[in-house]
Amino acid sequence: MTDTATGSLVVVGLGPGNPDQMTPEAANAIAAAEDFFGYFPYIDRLSLSPDQRRHASDNREELARAKAALVMAAEGRRVCVVSGGDPGVFAMAAAVCEAIEDGPTEWRNIDLSVVPGVTAMLAVAAKAGAPLGHDFCAISLSNNLKPWAIIEKRLVAAAEAGFVMAFYNPISKARPHQLDQAFDLLRDHLPEDVPVIFGRAAGRHDEATRIVPLKDAAGGMADMATCVIVGSPETRIISRDGKQPLVYAPRSYRGGSI
Amino acid sequence: MTDTATGSLVVVGLGPGNPDQMTPEAANAIAAAEDFFGYFPYIDRLSLSPDQRRHASDNREELARAKAALVMAAEGRRVCVVSGGDPGVFAMAAAVCEAIEDGPTEWRNIDLSVVPGVTAMLAVAAKAGAPLGHDFCAISLSNNLKPWAIIEKRLVAAAEAGFVMAFYNPISKARPHQLDQAFDLLRDHLPEDVPVIFGRAAGRHDEATRIVPLKDAAGGMADMATCVIVGSPETRIISRDGKQPLVYAPRSYRGGSI
Numbered sequence: 001m002t003d004t005a006t007g008s009l010v011v012v013g014l015g016p017g018n019p020d021q022m023t024p025e026a027a028n029a030i031a032a033a034e035d036f037f038g039y040f041p042y043i044d045r046l047s048l049s050p051d052q053r054r055h056a057s058d059n060r061e062e063l064a065r066a067k068a069a070l071v072m073a074a075e076g077r078r079v080c081v082v083s084g085g086d087p088g089v090f091a092m093a094a095a096v097c098e099a100i101e102d103g104p105t106e107w108r109n110i111d112l113s114v115v116p117g118v119t120a121m122l123a124v125a126a127k128a129g130a131p132l133g134h135d136f137c138a139i140s141l142s143n144n145l146k147p148w149a150i151i152e153k154r155l156v157a158a159a160e161a162g163f164v165m166a167f168y169n170p171i172s173k174a175r176p177h178q179l180d181q182a183f184d185l186l187r188d189h190l191p192e193d194v195p196v197i198f199g200r201a202a203g204r205h206d207e208a209t210r211i212v213p214l215k216d217a218a219g220g221m222a223d224m225a226t227c228v229i230v231g232s233p234e235t236r237i238i239s240r241d242g243k244q245p246l247v248y249a250p251r252s253y254r255g256g257s258i
Numbered sequence: 259m260t261d262t263a264t265g266s267l268v269v270v271g272l273g274p275g276n277p278d279q280m281t282p283e284a285a286n287a288i289a290a291a292e293d294f295f296g297y298f299p300y301i302d303r304l305s306l307s308p309d310q311r312r313h314a315s316d317n318r319e320e321l322a323r324a325k326a327a328l329v330m331a332a333e334g335r336r337v338c339v340v341s342g343g344d345p346g347v348f349a350m351a352a353a354v355c356e357a358i359e360d361g362p363t364e365w366r367n368i369d370l371s372v373v374p375g376v377t378a379m380l381a382v383a384a385k386a387g388a389p390l391g392h393d394f395c396a397i398s399l400s401n402n403l404k405p406w407a408i409i410e411k412r413l414v415a416a417a418e419a420g421f422v423m424a425f426y427n428p429i430s431k432a433r434p435h436q437l438d439q440a441f442d443l444l445r446d447h448l449p450e451d452v453p454v455i456f457g458r459a460a461g462r463h464d465e466a467t468r469i470v471p472l473k474d475a476a477g478g479m480a481d482m483a484t485c486v487i488v489g490s491p492e493t494r495i496i497s498r499d500g501k502q503p504l505v506y507a508p509r510s511y512r513g514g515s516i
Contacts, residue, residue: 016374020283023376028278062509086376088383094391097506101496108498114384116274118281118344118374125346126372133352134404135412137395137421146392146511150420154393157419161412163395238359240366248355251320253404 009073009110011093013086013117014042018203021123026115033080037069038092042082060144062092066099073110086119090140090168120227121166124199127209129238129246131197131229136164136249141171141178148178155182159189164235164249167228171219179219179228186230190214195237195247197229198222211237211247267331267368269351271344271375272303276461279376287373291338295327296350300340318402320350324357331368344377348398348426378485379424382457385467387496387504389455389487394422394507399429399436406436413440417447422493422507425486429477437477437486444488448472453495453505455487456480469495469505 010029015021030036035053036043043056057065066081073079083091093114100107125132137158143151158165170179183196192215200208200223210221214230222228231247234255238246268287273279288294293311294301301314315323324339331337341349351372358365383390395416401409416423428437441454450473458466458481468479472488480486489505492513496504 013380015281018283020286021281021374023273023279023281025276025278086380088380088388088390090391093384093388094506094509097387097391097494097496097504098508100504101494101506108496108501112504114388116279116376116380116384118376119380122271122344122346122374122377126351126374129355130346130351130372132346132396133348133355135395135397137393137416138390139393145509150511154419154421157415157421158395161415162408163412163416236355236359238355238366243366246355246358246370248352248359250356251352251403253408 006109006111007073007076007078009069009079009081009096010113010115011081011083011087011096012115013083013119014045015118016085016120016123016203017201021118021203023115023117026117029115030080032078034078035072036080036082037065038082042084046082062095063099066092066095067103069096070099070103070107070110074106086117087114088116089119089138120168120199120202121229123202124197124209124227124229127199127202127207128197128211128229130248131164131231131235132166133249134164134234134251135162136166138166138168140168141182142169142175143178151182152185155185156189159186162232162234164232165230167230170222170226170228172224176219179222183214183217183219187214191233194231194233195235196231197247198226199229200226202227209244211245264367264369265331265334265336266371267327267337267339267354268371268373269339269341269345269354270373271341271377272300273376274343274378274381274461275459279381279461281373281375284373284375288338290336292336293330294338294340295323296340300342304340320353321357324350324353325361328354328357328361328365328368332364344375345372346374347377347396378426378457378460379487381460382455382467382485382487385457385460385465386455386469386487388506389422389489389493390424391507392422392492392509393420394424396424396426398427399425399440400427400433401436410443413443414447417444420490420492422490423488425488428480428484428486430482435477437480441472441475441477445472449491452491453489453493455505456484457487458484460485467502469503
C-alpha cells in the first residue's frame with residue numbers, strides 16, 4: 001500500500017429519519033462512497049447502487065465498527081460510516097476518533113471528514129415550538145460507559161443553573177429504570193409543572209409528541225427512539241384550542257436569581 | 259377575514275451557510291411560501307421567484323419581525339421566517355412563540371410549523387472531529403436579554419459538571435468583552451490545556467477553524483460569525499502530521515470524581 005492508495009472515511013449524519021431532513025451534503029457523500037458501516041436500521045435507510053457495499057452491525061458495537069471502517073479506509077477504499085441524526089452527538093464520530101487515537105499511526109493519515117446532520121433534539125424541539133430557544137444541554141442517560149453518579153451530578157447542575165435538558169439514550173431494555181430515576185431526582189430540583197416533552201421518531205411517519213408536567217413524567221412514556229426534553233423554570237407553555245400547546249424558552253431571562 | 263383565510267407561518271432553518279447543508283424539507287418550505295421575513299444576510303441567501311416577497315430586517319429586531327410575520331399570516335398569507343442554522347437554537351422560533359403568547363388570541367390559530375436545520379455548533383464540531391460527542395451544553399454569551407451574572411453561573415456550573423460548552427453570540431461590536439470574561443472565569447474552573455475551538459463560518463467558502471488551549475484563548479479570535487466550543491477535562495486531542503488535530507469527547511468517562 002502506498003500513500004496514494006490511502007482511502008477516505010466520511011462519517012455522515014442521516015438526520016432524524018425523514019429523507020427530506022437529510023442534507024444534500026450527506027446525500028452527496030453517500031453517493032461518492034463504496035463501503036458503508038453502521039447500525040442496521042441506519043444502513044437500511046440507504047438507497048445504494050449495486051456496487052456499493054453494506055456492512056451493517058448491531059448497536060453497542062460502535063468501536064468495533066469504527067475500527068473495521070478504518071481498516072478498510074487504510075486499504076484505499078472510500079468508506080462511509082453512517083449515524084442517525086448528527087454523527088457528532090452521542091454517535092459514530094467520537095467512536096471513529098477514539099479508534100484513531102488508539103489505533104496504528106497510519107490511521108491518522110486517512111482523509112477523514114464528518115458531515116453534520118439534524119440531531120434528534122432539534123427535530124423534537126421543532127415539533128413542540130422552541131423549547132431549546134435559550135441555554136440548554138444534552139445528556140446521555142446511558143450508564144453503559146459512565147457512572148450513574150456522574151449523570152446525576154450533571155442533571156442536578158443543569159437543573160440548578162437553569163439549563164433546559166435534552167436526554168439522549170433515555171431508556172433501553174437493559175436500562176429500564178434510569179429515566180424514572182432522572183425524573184425523580186429532577187423533581188427535587190425543579191418546579192413540578194416544568195414541561196417534559198417526549199418526542200418519538202420525530203420526522204418519521206410514526207412520529208409522536210407528548211407534553212406532560214414533570215410531576216407526571218414517567219419512564220414508560222419513552223422508548224429507545226424517544227428524545228426527551230425537560231424544560232427549565234423559565235420555560236413557557238402556550239395553550240391553543242384544538243392544537244398541541246407550544247412550548248418555548250423565552251429569549252429574555254425573566255426570573256429572579258436562581 | 260374568515261377562518262379559512264387564516265394563513266400559515268413556517269419558521270425555517272437554512273443551515274450553517276453552505277446550500278448543501280440546507281435540508282430538502284427547508285427548501286420545500288421556502289418554495290411553498292409567499293412572504294419571507296428574516297435578518298438581511300439570511301434573506302439574501304434565498305433564491306426566490308419573482309412573486310415571492312422579501313421583508314428583510316436588522317438583527318436585534320427579532321420580536322418586531324416575528325409580529326410582522328404573524329400579522330401577515332393572520333391575513334391569510336403563506337409566510338416564512340428564516341434563521342441561519344436551526345431556527346430553534348437562539349433564533350427566530352422562540353421569538354415567534356413569544357409574539358404568539360403576548361399577541362391576539364387569533365394568532366394561536368395560525369398554522370405554525372418549525373423546520374429544523376443544522377445548527378452552527380454541529381457544523382463547527384464536524385470540522386474539528388467530535389468535540390460534542392458526549393454531554394454538552396449550548397450557552398448564549400449575549401447579555402442583551404439576560405443578566406451577565408446568570409451567564410457566569412451557567413459557565414461555572416457547566417465547567418464543574420464536566421459539560422463541553424458551545425458558545426453562541428460570543429461577541430459583537432456592542433459586547434466586545436464578554437468572551438474574554440468568560441475565558442477568564444473558565445480558567446479558574448478548568449485545566450489550562452482544555453482545547454478551545456473557534457469555528458468561523460463553518461460550511462461557507464471562507465470557513466476557518468482554530469484550536470488553542472484554554473490558557474491561550476482570547477476574545478479577539480472570534481467574531482459574530484464564530485461559534486466557540488470549549489472542551490471539558492475529558493476532551494482528547496489527536497495530533498496528525500500535516501493536518502489539523504482531531505478534538506473529540508470520549509464515549510467513556512475516564513476521569514475520577516469531578
